[in-house]
Amino acid sequence: xxxxxxxxxxxxxxxxxxxxxxxxxxxxxxxxxxxxxxxxxxxxxxxxxxxxxxxxxxxxxxxxxxxxxxxxxxxxxxxxxxxxxxxxxxxxxxxxxxxxxxxxxxxxxxxxxxxxxxxxxxxxxxxxxxxxxxxxxxxxxxxxxxxxxxxxxxxxxxxxxxxxxxxxxxxxxxxxxxxxxxxxxxxxxxxxxxxxxxxxxxxxxxxxxxxxxxxxxxxxxxxxxxxxxxxxxxxxxxxxxxxxxxxxxxxxxxxxxxxxxxxxxxxxxxxxxxxxxxxxxxxxxxxxxxxxxxxxxxxxxxxxxxxxxxxxxxxxxx
Amino acid sequence: xxxxxxxxxxxxxxxxxxxxxxxxxxxxxxxxxxxxxxxxxxxxxxxxxxxxxxxxxxxxxxxxxxxxxxxxxxxxxxxxxxxxxxxxxxxxxxxxxxxxxxxxxxxxxxxxxxxxxxxxxxxxxxxxxxxxxxxxxxxxxxxxxxxxxxxxxxxxxxxxxxxxxxxxxxxxxxxxxxxxxxxxxxxxxxxxxxxxxxxxxxxxxxxxxxxxxxxxxxxxxxxxxxxxxxxxxxxxxxxxxxxxxxxxxxxxxxxxxxxxxxxxxxxxxxxxxxxxxxxxxxxxxxxxxxxxxxxxxxxxxxxxxxxxxxxxxxxxxxxxxxxx
Ligand SMILES: Nc1ncnc2c1ncn2[C@@H]1O[C@H](COP(=O)(O)OP(=O)(O)OP(=O)(O)O)[C@@H](O)[C@H]1O
Ligand SMILES: Nc1ncnc2c1ncn2[C@@H]1O[C@H](COP(=O)(O)OP(=O)(O)OP(=O)(O)O)[C@@H](O)[C@H]1O
Ligand code: SF4
Ligand SMILES: [Mg+2]
Ligand SMILES: [Mg+2]
Numbered sequence: 048x049x050x051x052x053x054x055x056x057x058x059x060x061x062x063x064x065x066x067x068x069x070x071x072x073x074x075x076x077x078x079x080x081x082x083x084x085x086x087x088x089x090x091x092x093x094x095x096x097x098x099x100x101x102x103x104x105x106x107x108x109x110x111x112x113x114x115x116x117x118x119x120x121x122x123x124x125x126x127x128x129x130x131x132x133x134x135x136x137x138x139x140x141x142x143x144x145x146x147x148x149x150x151x152x153x154x155x156x157x158x159x160x161x162x163x164x165x166x167x168x169x170x171x172x173x174x175x176x177x178x179x180x181x182x183x184x185x186x187x188x189x190x191x192x193x194x195x196x197x198x199x200x201x202x203x204x205x206x207x208x209x210x211x212x213x214x215x216x217x218x219x220x221x222x223x224x225x226x227x228x229x230x231x232x233x234x235x236x237x238x239x240x241x242x243x244x245x246x247x248x249x250x251x252x253x254x255x256x257x258x259x260x261x262x263x264x265x266x267x268x269x270x271x272x273x274x275x276x277x278x279x280x281x282x283x284x285x286x287x288x289x290x291x292x293x294x295x296x297x298x299x300x301x302x303x304x305x306x307x308x309x310x311x312x313x314x315x316x317x318x319x320x321x322x323x324x325x326x327x328x329x330x331x332x333x334x335x336x337x338x339x340x341x342x343x344x345x346x347x348x349x350x351x352x353x354x355x356x357x358x359x360x361x362x363x364x365x
Numbered sequence: 366x367x368x369x370x371x372x373x374x375x376x377x378x379x380x381x382x383x384x385x386x387x388x389x390x391x392x393x394x395x396x397x398x399x400x401x402x403x404x405x406x407x408x409x410x411x412x413x414x415x416x417x418x419x420x421x422x423x424x425x426x427x428x429x430x431x432x433x434x435x436x437x438x439x440x441x442x443x444x445x446x447x448x449x450x451x452x453x454x455x456x457x458x459x460x461x462x463x464x465x466x467x468x469x470x471x472x473x474x475x476x477x478x479x480x481x482x483x484x485x486x487x488x489x490x491x492x493x494x495x496x497x498x499x500x501x502x503x504x505x506x507x508x509x510x511x512x513x514x515x516x517x518x519x520x521x522x523x524x525x526x527x528x529x530x531x532x533x534x535x536x537x538x539x540x541x542x543x544x545x546x547x548x549x550x551x552x553x554x555x556x557x558x559x560x561x562x563x564x565x566x567x568x569x570x571x572x573x574x575x576x577x578x579x580x581x582x583x584x585x586x587x588x589x590x591x592x593x594x595x596x597x598x599x600x601x602x603x604x605x606x607x608x609x610x611x612x613x614x615x616x617x618x619x620x621x622x623x624x625x626x627x628x629x630x631x632x633x634x635x636x637x638x639x640x641x642x643x644x645x646x647x648x649x650x651x652x653x654x655x656x657x658x659x660x661x662x663x664x665x666x667x668x669x670x671x672x673x674x675x676x677x678x679x680x681x682x683x684x685x686x687x688x689x
Contacts, residue, residue, distance in 0.1 A: 063515070065507055065511060065515065074507060095547070096547065097519075097547045097549065097550065098517055098518070098519020098520065098522075098523075098545065098546050098547050098550050099516075099517040099519055099520050100547075103517060103518065144518065144545070201404050201405035201637065201638065202404035202405060203404050203405075203637070204637075225518070225545070228544045228545065229404075229458075229541070229544060230404055230574065231401075231402065231403045231404050231574035231615075232574060232576065232615060232618040232619050232620070232633075233403060233614065233615060233618045233633045233634040234403065234404050234633070235574075235618075235631075235633075236618050236620075236630070236631035236632060236633035237633045239631055240630040240631060240633065243630070258544075258545070258546065258547045258548060258551075259620075260548065260622050261619075261620035261621055261622040262620060264620075264622050265620055265631060288622065298549055299547065299548060299549060300622070302548040302549045302551070302552050303548050303577070303622050304548070304551075304552070304575070304577030304578055304580070304581050305577055305580070305621050305622070306576040306577050306579070306580040306604065306616065306619050306621070307580055307581075307604075308580040308581070308600045308601045308604045308605075309580075309601060310580070310581060311581060312552050312555050312556050312559065312581055312582065313552055314552070314556070315549065315552075317549055322503060323503035323504045325504060325507060326504065
């Protein structure tokens with residue numbers, strides 16, 4: 048029953064120019080480099096990877112907030128670049144990490160939530176009122192809280208506002224970039240449970256970026272691992288956590304801090320030298336830090352392989 | 366080790382709201398003291414109160430705020446400015462609000478050092494680059510010339526960390542310093558802080574909601590709820606024998622990789638933290654607590670339940686596994 052995937056990303060790249068420092072030439076920073084994937088309706092794609100590896104940039108391109116240097120995003124088969132801003136907003140919406148800085152501090156919660164609806168310019172006031180009230184209730188906020196301003200809500204409540212604002216246009220895809228990393232574990236659980244409920248009830252598709260691997264394991268149906276702008280591994284969630292194939296994925300999983308006192312901090316041997324995105328290593332981008340590197344890793348770009356039906360891996364190791 | 370920071374009876378009000386109520390804790394030299402607790406329980410306000418950086422509508426009152434042997438409550442603004450960012454540094458929760466968008470990373474980093482130390486711009490830049498490298502920022506020369514919006518969330522957070530370390534402080538207050546970092550970089554930063562703790566005897570007050578971090582790096586933990594420290598103890602004791610029902614609930618909510626059943630909701634503590642107003646009596650957790658009785662509407666006693674382990678609760682859980 049294979050249909051057109053709801054989201055498909057084809058050879059997407061994004062480069063930034065940056066000043067190299069005094070007397071140095073401008074450098075080209077490849078934030079996202081030739082990423083392709085498809086996502087079926089109702090699924091949740093988790094994206095994990097090193098800080099600065101291009102997750103947010105990828106998310107912004109999918110949202111149409113950042114123009115790709117090359118490649119294209121397709122939503123329900125239609126190229127994103129063929130849609131205008133309003134049409135895009137009806138299909139894809141973001142939920143960002145810090146709800147505080149992304150909410151206008153002077154507006155009431157109701158006004159914040161209804162803004163995307165008002166921006167469409169085609170809805171009657173009573174329809175806006177009705178939808179806003181229904182959504183407030185749906186995300187667990189009271190009408191009274193709807194009259195407050197953001198500073199009068201807790202972090203968890205503000206994240207509910209961000210979710211309500213993302214859902215008001217009844218989009219098909221929601222891009223969550225670190226939606227719970229500012230929240231404590233209990234409130235995080237409430238928000239994740241809410242997102243999951245909404246996904247099932249409204250048949251939403253999520254792209255879910257997070258540094259919290261336990262959270263990703265819980266919410267994602269499939270996971271993509273990024274390193275320096277590349278997708279280095281992708282697999283069904285359970286398989287990825289059970290059999291991580293890429294050495295970077297393995298290092299990532301080994302670095303998780305479980306709440307067990309006395310174990311200290313893991314050192315997975317990646318070294319303290321971080322990669323420089325404006326000066327990419329030759330061969331495999333991970334090779335200078337990889338504990339399993341083979342001689343060819345320093346010179347040849349690793350091939351993209353499919354070790355199983357669902358798994359995608361970019362590595363010389365077999 | 367002697368205490369670098371001693372806080373007793375700290376209270377902060379915003380109008381009628383009591384954000385912090387008689388909070389108390391001590392940070393020793395060469396020690397990491399973690400504060401954990403639900404969003405809105407007063408962790409950031411506590412640290413801002415120590416630094417005397419509360420918003421205008423905030424009022425601070427304390428029995429003691431002793432930094433390196435001196436009560437700093439009576440310090441003038443100038444005296445505070447002298448120690449802030451210098452002997453006492455802070456990593457703020459939201460890097461974007463504390464980095465100035467219109468100045469380069471480099472000018473903001475060097476400014477801190479030059480304000481407090483008599484060094485040249487070149488020396489300050491050298492120190493900035495060295496620290497950026499230590500927090501894992503490559504191509505520091507390029508990064509120095511960038512503006513905050515050109516950095517990823519994790520890079521901004523690392524810049525904040527480097528900035529806090531510019532003057533080799535004696536006390537570092539770090540408010541959620543690693544939330545935007547992936548786990549490998551997080552481990553690197555935490556290792557760096559542990560090294561500085563050893564090398565320089567740095568005292569660290571670390572605010573985090575990540576109990577994985579707490580378990581691995583804290584020497585001592587204070588758990589806050591609705592503005593109060595409701596439980597405090599050495600890390601191993603607190604994890605082995607959490608005595609407050611809230612602490613137990615919090616530990617139970619932590620999702621651990623490999624142990625979560627797909628399709629099942631995550632455990633959470635139902636309800637939210639109440640807003641504290643003047644005259645509130647009894648335990649603030651009672652509305653969400655499975656152990657609550659009528660007694661819980663009365664003033665809550667403080668129990669010493671072990672060496673350096675105390676709890677504010679009418680019905681502390683004293684034996685793991687027996688939940689009331
Ligand atoms: N507007 C911009 N100008 C220049 N460089 C940029 C810009 N936006 C992002 N970058 C660079 O692109 C790279 C990827 O950034 P991005 O924000 O996508 O990373 P990320 O994976 O989301 O990281 P994090 O986990 O830290 O949020 C970084 O090196 C960043 O500095
Ligand atoms: N300037 C202010 N005016 C009014 N209330 C405030 C102000 N700053 C903080 N508060 C309130 O004080 C309480 C404690 O806030 P604080 O920021 O310390 O929480 P926190 O424990 O740091 O939470 P989080 O984990 O979400 O960062 C909250 O109820 C908050 O709304
Ligand atoms: S004092 Fe009562 S309500 Fe508060 S935590 Fe203890 S048992 Fe629960
Ligand atoms: Mg990001
Ligand atoms: Mg805070």
